Amino acid sequence: MQKNSGNQFRAVVIGASTGGVSALKILLGELPADFPVPVLVATHISPDSDDGLAVLLDTLCAIRVKEADEQESMVPGTVYLAPANYHLLVERGGNLALTIDPPVNFARPSVDVLFESAAEAYGPELIGIILTGAGSDGSKGLLKIKDRGGMAIVQTPADAEMDSMPRSALQLLKADHVVPLKEIPPLLRQLLAS
Secondary structure, three states: OOOOOOOOOOEEEEEEOOOHHHHHHHHHHOOOOOOOOOEEEEEOOOOOOOOHHHHHHHHHOOOEEEEOOOOOEOOOOEEEEOOOOOEEEEOOOOEEEEEOOOOEOOEOOOHHHHHHHHHHHHHHHEEEEEOOOOOOOOHHHHHHHHHOOOEEEEEOHHHOOOOHHHHHHHHHOOOOEEEOHHHHHHHHHHHHOO
């Protein structure tokens, strides 16, 4: 398979649970407004939450942050959060889809659902990131990203507020990068530099 010159990635997906809001403030807060690809986030939030997390992150970050809408076309320089009580999926054409299918790993939105659909849509052009969280959601999805040729980044478990999700991912697969949270934004900028 011939490698593209310059930036080979077309999207970034991020999964988080317990401690995720603090982690997202740090990670997304370091991304520039002209970040070259769309970012999709599934984080475990209360089913009756409103769009408060997206609004908060949007005010704190240079990059635009919003809740994902059904059949929305993604654009670079934007973070799309899975709304409360919906799974967020990427369709093969690159549009977003929202479903109220049953919870996966006791969660809706589920990190695995987002990661697996994004892996199908983007294959080797995808970066998957597992952050702090309880449980194992995201591990199988990150493995699928790796299996499809994408890149896997896992927050160093000792650096995470809750280390279960990072540990679970690392038990299932060999990540390309295992780094503390503060090192993820510069790593992304390096990986996405064309």
